[in-house]
Amino acid sequence: MSIWRWSDQLEPVPDAARITLGEGNTPLIRSRVIGPAASLRNLFFKLESGNPTGSYKDRFAAAAISLMVARRQTDCIASSSGNTGAALAAYCAAAGIRCRIAIVETAPAAKLQQMMAYGAEIFRVKGFGTDAAITAQAIAALETLGQQPGHALQISAFKYSPLGMGGVETLAYELAEQCEGELDHVFCPAGGGGLTLAVVRGFAKTKRSPAVHCVQPEGNDTIAGALRGGDDLGRDVACTTAVSGLQVASVIxxxxxxxxCRPTGGTGHLVTDEAVWAAQERLAREEGVFCEPAGAVALAGALNALAKREVDREDTLICLVTGSGFKDAGSVEKMNSNTVCPLISVEEIE
Ligand SMILES: Cc1ncc(COP(=O)(O)O)c(C=O)c1O
Structure with missing residues (x-):
């Protein structure tokens, strides 16, 4: 299965140019414990962690790199907090395209290793991601590189790569199909906001119209606070969250x-990093869902909304679990800090 089953909705690409690694068609599972414990009957998780490189970004990379193949472009220039880079590196490897990626300073080692494993040429940039001015300067430099003949700049945001983001809209088409009953709320983790926007735009092309909510860590409130507070514009911040993938200081x-989001009935939700670690642990221990911190942000937001009575206990809520636990070993070590794995002799087993 691949995003190309939605090819009538995507930017046209000849069959021969379509690159797929089997992205999309990810499971939608009903919460067994966290939902019932909160008296929420219909809490669901969309497991985007099951994509080929471990995050929803494969939907973006499949669309973006296929277009590059169709246009006979040979060089991908990208910026990433880790997951976009891993996805682009994999799809570039499959397409035989050279891939060079500028990465935010704080990206976890596993994401860097994954990109290098696929053969991408990568470099981290000091202050990139956390400082809005440096981030803008880095992106301007990448835009210049991306304008060379045969090159394309790929950043998973509508502002820079709108055609590739069409691939992310397939997430909404799938949810519209998978959800059998009502679909009231979808909670999306947001850094630059491209994912949230893709979900709204995707649903607009279906018969479903859930409230789409934007959830951000308090330490990267570029969108959620403004959406919640009735403002029309996001704002740059000095990013302080430790949640990898959501460290995007500038408004994209x-x-x-x-x-x-506003006309869908959705709003913004701000969550502490501690609430995110707690949600990540609960997903692993109570649901068997292994995700990176960014993948637990939507659940933290949904639980917040419930506590504030902004959703009804009968409503159907979907939380996007956007990335795998294998992406961020540090966060898993933190989760396991009270657990040990002793080395014992065979006699001690009894
Ligand atoms: C796992 C994960 N979830 C969510 C996001 C947020 O996506 P966006 O920056 O489009 O808001 C990212 C972005 O890198 C991510 O890696």
């Missing part, structure tokens, strides 16, 4: 996210 798709 933020203004459009606010404009698009």
């Amino acid at each position: 798709d933020g203004h459009e996210v606010i404009r698009a």
Whole structure:
């Protein structure tokens, strides 16, 4: 299965140019413990962690790199907090395209290793991701590189790569199909906001119209606070969250996210990093869902919304679990800090 089953909705690419690694068609599972414990009957998790490189970004990379193949482009220039880079590196490897990626300073080692394993040429940039001015400067430099003949700049945001983001909209088409009953709320983790915007735009092409919510860590409130507070524009911040993937100090798709989410009935939710670690642990221990911290942000937001009575206990809620636990070993070590794995002799087993 691949995103190309939605080819009538995607930018046209000849069959021969379509690169797929089997992305999309990810499971939607009903919460067994966390939902019932909160008296939420219909809490669901969309397991985007099951994509080929471990995050929803494969939907973006499949669309973006296929277009590069169709246009006979040979060099991919990218920026990433880790997951976009891993996805682009994999799809570039499959397509025989050279891939060079500028990465945010704080990206976890596993994401860097994954990109290098696929053969991408990568470099981290000091202050990139956490400082809005440096981030803008880095992106301007990448845009210049991306304009060379045969090159394309790929950043998983509508502002820079709108055609590739069409691939992410397939997430909403799938949810519209998979959810059998009502579909009231979808909670999306947001950094630059491209994912949230893709979900709204995707649903607009279906018969479903859930409230789409934007959830951000308090330490990267570029969109959620403004959306919640009634403002029309997002704002740059000095990023302090430790949640990898959501460290995006500058407004990228933020203004459009606010404009698009509000009419759906969705709002912004801010969560502490501690609430995110707790949600990550609960997903692993109570649901068997192994995700990176960014993948637990939507659940933290949904539980917040429930505590504030902003959702009804009868409503159907979907939380996007956007990335795998294998992406961020440090966060898993933190989760396991009270657990040990002793080395014992065979006699001691009894
Ligand atoms: C796992 C994960 N979830 C969510 C996001 C947020 O996506 P966006 O920056 O489009 O808001 C990212 C972005 O890198 C991510 O890696």
